Amino acid sequence: MKKRVAVVFGGRSVEHEVSVITGLQVIENMDRDKYHIIPIYINKKGKWFTGESLMEFKNFKENKLDDIQEVILTPITNDHNLYNHPENIGLFKKKIIDKIDVVFPTIHGTNGEDGTIQGLFELMNIPYVGSGVLASSVGMDKIIMKDVFKANNLPIVDYRWFYRKEWIENQERIINIIEESLDYPVFVKPANLGSSIGISKAKDKDGFIKAMEIATRYDRKIIVEKSVENPREINCAVMGYDDNVIASLCEEPLGWEEILTFEDKYINSNVKGTGKEGSRRIIPADIDDNIREKIEDIAKKSFISIDGRGNARIDFLLAKDGKIYVNEINTLPGSIAFYLWEGKGYSFKELIDNMIDIAIKVHEDKNDNMYHYDADLFNKIHLGGSKAKKM
Template identity: 65%
Template sequence: MKKRVGVVFGGRSVEHEVSVITGLQVIENIDKSKYEVIPIYIDKDGKWLIGDSLSKFENFKNKDFKGVKEVVVVPNYNNRKVYLHPEKTSLFSKKILETLDVIFPAVHGTNGEDGTLQGLFELMNIPYVGGSVLASSVGMDKVMMKSVFKSYELPMVDYIWFYRNRWEDKEKLIEEIEKTLGYPVFVKPANLGSSIGISKAKNREDLIKAVEVAIRYDRKIIVEKGVEKPREINCSVIGYDDRLKTSVCEEPVGWEELLSFEDKYIKSNTKGTKNGRRIIPANIPDDIRVKIEELAKRAFMAIDCRGIARIDFLLDDKNNIYVNEINTMPGSIAYYLWEPKGISFKELIDELIEIAIKSYEEKNKNMYSYDVNLFNKIDFQNKCGKM
């Protein structure tokens, strides 16, 4: 019998459109002989919708959705059902529309990649692809991520972070940044991806503008020291616990200072050539590649990740390696990094679903009840006073 896979995409995030593309890519490439796909779209208002028309990209371009129904999922333990929205049915006739075996989340950014959606799936006790609540939230928050990486002694560039309200005394903060980091620096919202809200500052005027942009997107801001003549090298990791394997490395090219949203999602990707946006595999010495692969695994395990993630590195002109960030599911499926190793997108999706089921089975070996008959051993009235 085919497993019923709910692919969840969209969401209330500035990365909504990217998420739709990721979700539709998964739906297009999943093995239909093994899985029955249920598209679950979260619109920009936060409504959950299902319907066959949600599996076609043209319908999103034309905003033409036929037969779409608003639904809810209930966070009850071992509940795997998708119900018609209560307003569409009577109180005593909750209509079950779908029953799911596993969930493939493809919601980028806020309210999806940050552990919130994963928390819902944990309450439902349903297998889901990608990192846990902890791994997702730590991987999303660049400040927490770097704190964890620091404890694992992973090499990183120097940085400063602050809350939005500190910008009210901007002169003091600017002086601290200039004294500690100098220029150039990169200014980033702590909890966003896809290069949104990120700027490079070469002087004080740039810095002020960069922070003013970043604080529109997040209350936590991180400022990182710029690397001289940097090369970006990325590597993907798949697996769980210490059973990990790495992809080939890539080098994004054609960028001078920062990969923009357009660079990442609109411009073409050509493998193995500088005429495209990536060189795959990256043209780096074997010893550097081996170090990057090892650091990628260490970063993956540092946040207790599972499923798949892409770890981004910076390489300076002296071949010093710095861990820049980890992009957990669904921030990066990075299927193009696995194809050179003979793993197709379809096979990658299949492996991710298998990991989700195995880690789910492993989690459910844990004991969640400890009966000590506590209620009968405590005199509540005398202990706590009368209600």
């Protein structure tokens, strides 16, 4: 019997369009013999929709989404039904549109990649692909992520972080901290955003002020990192659950100088890569075996340190002196990284199968936990009067 898989994409995020592309890539490559696909699109206002026209990219380009209907999921435990929105059929009435077995979230950035939507799926007690609430939120917040990596003795660049409010109230103090502890050049980044949006390199005080003004438009938390000058970027994906984790091939993106921009990632890149110098990526990366082995090992440890599951891509900076730094981890759907798995013998279809299988195993494991404890607490505590009595 086919599993009924809901692919959720879109969302209230500056990465909305990227999410739509990712969701449709997943839909296009799912095995129709194994899965009944239920597309769920969240528009920029946060409304949820389903409909057959959501399965075709050209319908988004031509704005031909005529058959879609607004729907809702409920946070009720074990209610895995997709309902018609009550306002469409009368107040307090719900009509079941479909039943869901597994959710495949592909929402990039805010409210999707950060653990928010994963919390809904946890409340529903439904299997879902990718990392859980904690790992997703840690992987999304560059500050907390680096704190966790640092605590696990993983190599990272030096950094400082600030709230937007601090910057508004005392710019000179923050400038002094950066100049005394990091010095220029530095990278300034919104803490909770992907796709290189809002990131700038500052080479002096004026550049730093401008970079902070850009970053604070996108987030209330800002991270400032010491620049590694003229590094090579090497990326490696990992897949698994608990400590049973495998690594993909490594890649080296080409054609970027100081920042791998939004356009480099999604418009200019040759996604599959050929290993040829003419492509935008070299896969596998042209690095020594000892460097590759270290990167694979650190990638696995990074994933395990945040309690990741499913699939993720870890981005590294390889300095000219041979030092390796973890730059960031991209949990699903920040990167499905299918092109890094092809050389390891996984087609996109097989990668999707693996991620769904992991989601089901994680769900079964979670449901082995006890969720009640008989303490007879109500009969041991007496409440009433002006004061509550102690046990």
